Amino acid sequence: MNRLENKFEELKKLGQKALVGYLTAGDPDIETSKKILVQACKAGLDVLELGVAFSDPVSDGPVIQKAAHRAIANGITLEKTLGILKYIRQEEIDIPVVIFSYYNPIIAYGIERFANDAKAAGADGVLVVDLPFEHSNELDDFLDDSIALIPLVAPTTGEIRMKKICEAAKGFIYMISRVGVTGGGKLDVKPIAEHVAMVRKFTDKPVSVGFGVSTADDVKALGSMVEGIVVGSAFVRIIEENGHSHAIATMVAAKVSELKEATK
Amino acid sequence: MKNREIDFSAMPDDLGLFAGFGGKYVGETLIEATNELDAARKKYMQDEDFLAELGDLLKNYVGRPTSLYYATGLTKLAGGAKIYLKREDLCHTGAHKINNTIGQGLLAKKMGKKSVIAETGAGQHGVATAITAALLDLECKVFMGVEDIKRQQPNVERMKLAGAEVVPVDSGTGTLKDAMNAAIRYWSGAVEHTFYIIGSVAGPHPYPVMVRDFQKVIGIETKKQILKAEGRLPDTIVACVGGGSNAMGIFYPFICDEVELIGVEAAGFGIETGKHAVTLGQGKIGVLHGSKSYVLQNQDGQIQEAHSVSAGLDYPGVGPEHSMLKETARAKYVSITDDQALEAFKMLCKTEGIIPALESSHAIAAGMEIASKMNKDQIMIINLSGRGDKDLSHVLQVLKSKE
Ligand SMILES: Cc1ncc(COP(=O)(O)O)c(C=O)c1O
Numbered sequence: 001m002n003r004l005e006n007k008f009e010e011l012k013k014l015g016q017k018a019l020v021g022y023l024t025a026g027d028p029d030i031e032t033s034k035k036i037l038v039q040a041c042k043a044g045l046d047v048l049e050l051g052v053a054f055s056d057p058v059s060d061g062p063v064i065q066k067a068a069h070r071a072i073a074n075g076i077t078l079e080k081t082l083g084i085l086k087y088i089r090q091e092e093i094d095i096p097v098v099i100f101s102y103y104n105p106i107i108a109y110g111i112e113r114f115a116n117d118a119k120a121a122g123a124d125g126v127l128v129v130d131l132p133f134e135h136s137n138e139l140d141d142f143l144d145d146s147i148a149l150i151p152l153v154a155p156t157t158g159e160i161r162m163k164k165i166c167e168a169a170k171g172f173i174y175m176i177s178r179v180g181v182t183g184g185g186k187l188d189v190k191p192i193a194e195h196v197a198m199v200r201k202f203t204d205k206p207v208s209v210g211f212g213v214s215t216a217d218d219v220k221a222l223g224s225m226v227e228g229i230v231v232g233s234a235f236v237r238i239i240e241e242n243g244h245s246h247a248i249a250t251m252v253a254a255k256v257s258e259l260k261e262a263t264k
Numbered sequence: 265m266k267n268r269e270i271d272f273s274a275m276p277d278d279l280g281l282f283a284g285f286g287g288k289y290v291g292e293t294l295i296e297a298t299n300e301l302d303a304a305r306k307k308y309m310q311d312e313d314f315l316a317e318l319g320d321l322l323k324n325y326v327g328r329p330t331s332l333y334y335a336t337g338l339t340k341l342a343g344g345a346k347i348y349l350k351r352e353d354l355c356h357t358g359a360h361k362i363n364n365t366i367g368q369g370l371l372a373k374k375m376g377k378k379s380v381i382a383e384t385g386a387g388q389h390g391v392a393t394a395i396t397a398a399l400l401d402l403e404c405k406v407f408m409g410v411e412d413i414k415r416q417q418p419n420v421e422r423m424k425l426a427g428a429e430v431v432p433v434d435s436g437t438g439t440l441k442d443a444m445n446a447a448i449r450y451w452s453g454a455v456e457h458t459f460y461i462i463g464s465v466a467g468p469h470p471y472p473v474m475v476r477d478f479q480k481v482i483g484i485e486t487k488k489q490i491l492k493a494e495g496r497l498p499d500t501i502v503a504c505v506g507g508g509s510n511a512m513g514i515f516y517p518f519i520c521d522e523v524e525l526i527g528v529e530a531a532g533f534g535i536e537t538g539k540h541a542v543t544l545g546q547g548k549i550g551v552l553h554g555s556k557s558y559v560l561q562n563q564d565g566q567i568q569e570a571h572s573v574s575a576g577l578d579y580p581g582v583g584p585e586h587s588m589l590k591e592t593a594r595a596k597y598v599s600i601t602d603d604q605a606l607e608a609f610k611m612l613c614k615t616e617g618i619i620p621a622l623e624s625s626h627a628i629a630a631g632m633e634i635a636s637k638m639n640k641d642q643i644m645i646i647n648l649s650g651r652g653d654k655d656l657s658h659v660l661q662v663l664k665s666k667e
Pocket residue numbers: 359360361385386387388389463464465504505506507508509510511575576577621623624649650651
């Protein structure tokens with residue numbers, strides 16, 4: 001069993017849901033990012049989604065777009081992102097980490113080299129937003145069993161496709177809450193419930209819902225339906241708004257604690 | 265030539281791959297929409313009523329067939345091959361882009377979509393989409409970079425007159441790549457009721473093959489026309505390559521023939537300056553805007569900014585079928601700088617009385633150079649993809665600043 005499976009098992013026993021936190025590695029700069037990540041993990045993240053900055057993130061809304069551009073401007077690369085992961089593992093962060101990327105930086109790095117180095121750095125999963133199911137073996141063939149290629153399902157995913165994705169899934173299923181890009185908008189719980197029901201028809205893997213989750217109320221509402229709740233833009237926005245503050249890591253950590261409480 | 269050994273008709277495969285290039289590398293939210301589109305295009309491209317409607321509009325609205333004009337002035341000036349121009353500049357709206365927008369617009373109608381979106385660089389695809397939307401009674405939004413809005417003002421006005429909303433995009437460099445990012449993001453939120461009319465042979469499958477199929481009318485006509493005029497096929501065909509739709513359109517019907525195919529990329533300020541759009545010549549294989557193809561990028565996989573004086577070529581990606589044609593050596597790709605294109609622009613105005621689009625001026629410049637080294641009994645066809653009225657104020661400004 002890898003860290004991801006262990007974590008969901010452990011939380012199940014505790015009667016809690018997983019708080020899955022997305023942060024762009026290297027945002028606003030590499031040193032600050034390390035501090036933010038360590039503190040956010042210590043404050044109660046159950047799973048970290050470590051974002052690889054990409055110049056043209058077409059699945060992301062403005063908040064995460066800007067985070068990527070800040071990080072790139074301050075020198076982040078995929079190689080340095082893996083370096084950050086190594087660093088936080090040295091800081092005794094033992095929660096599961098999923099590397100969250102667009103495909104192009106991975107191609108440029110070398111797919112096989114990435115698969116090896118991600119494992120060596122301590123990743124437990126990889127999620128590639130623009131590598132859909134039909135092309136996923138390009139990467140999956142190089143990942144060994146200790147790293148799960150996390151699949152996405154969307155409200156637009158039809159049943160036949162959903163079945164195929166769910167049957168092949170490892171780790172957990174990332175369910176996109178609504179039609180659109182990351183960030184913004186209000187969470188509409190009812191269609192999500194129907195969508196979760198469809199996913200459950202095809203798998204008993206843990207389901208995590210993301211896109212547009214920002215408040216403790218959102219987390220509570222989703223917690224009654226699924227095993228994991230993904231929060232991204234709400235954390236990243238704190239960095240956007242307080243980029244130069246010394247207290248930035250503490251501020252992100254405070255938001256993590258607040259949302260973690262809501263998963264209990 | 266290797267083209268005898270390769271079965272081009274078997275491409276793309278079911279995953280939308282042309283010998284490994286293409287595919288559908290988009291977020292899960294968009295996948296089913298691309299599947300539906302693929303099913304619809306397969307159905308309607310065999311549907312006689314659809315094809316008749318399309319044919320009628322191409323003839324009576326767009327003004328097809330466009331002429332294949334024997335350019336005596338150019339031929340004399342080059343002093344080599346006989347040069348013909350395929351006059352896509354004579355299409356309604358002034359460029360080949362409308363061949364594709366009419367096709368996709370009709371498809372959108374058949375699929376029951378009420379609104380369309382498009383990205384545009386030079387504004388030619390935006391104008392063609394806006395005008396198609398007006399014709400077919402569809403709602404229309406066009407995403408355009410702020411930089412391009414500045415250099416292609418007349419086209420912005422034309423889109424607005426046709427009732428389209430022009431959405432300015434200020435992220436990145438405010439050019440075509442950013443406009444396409446914005447269009448994809450918007451589409452991700454509106455995919456259930458919006459049809460995305462992509463303007464080139466780029467994007468996720470089935471766009472590259474679908475757009476090529478709507479554009480191949482250029483090559484089909486050209487073949488008939490040259491056989492009538494000369495009784496034989498040309499030796500060489502030259503076309504500019506931004507995303508690559510006018511080039512694929514004229515190349516494709518000749519792909520199994522012994523005809524040299526030459527694509528012309530924009531070398532901007534010069535390859536050595538790093539400010540160019542020579543994607544096939546200088547890029548590396550990657551994924552941008554939904555397909556695997558050559559991409560201008562740095563060593564970390566971040567997309568690089570392209571540069572060209574012509575907004576329509578100012579793009580760091582290229583259609584996947586061109587990447588395949590390059591890899592298989594079926595086509596050859598060369599590049600032309602801003603200065604060379606501007607010279608060709610002026611030259612064509614003077615020599616033939618034709619004002620070419622800046623994009624097409626790249627094909628003219630390369631064509632002239634190559635033709636001059638060919639024999640007098642050889643034939644070259646240059647695809648004149650559009651007219652240059654849209655570029656006038658920009659060209660005058662650039663020329664003035666060089667004085
Ligand atoms: C006249 C003209 N030619 C060429 C192009 C480049 O596109 P493509 O390579 O798809 O033909 C454009 C794009 O805007 C254009 O307006």
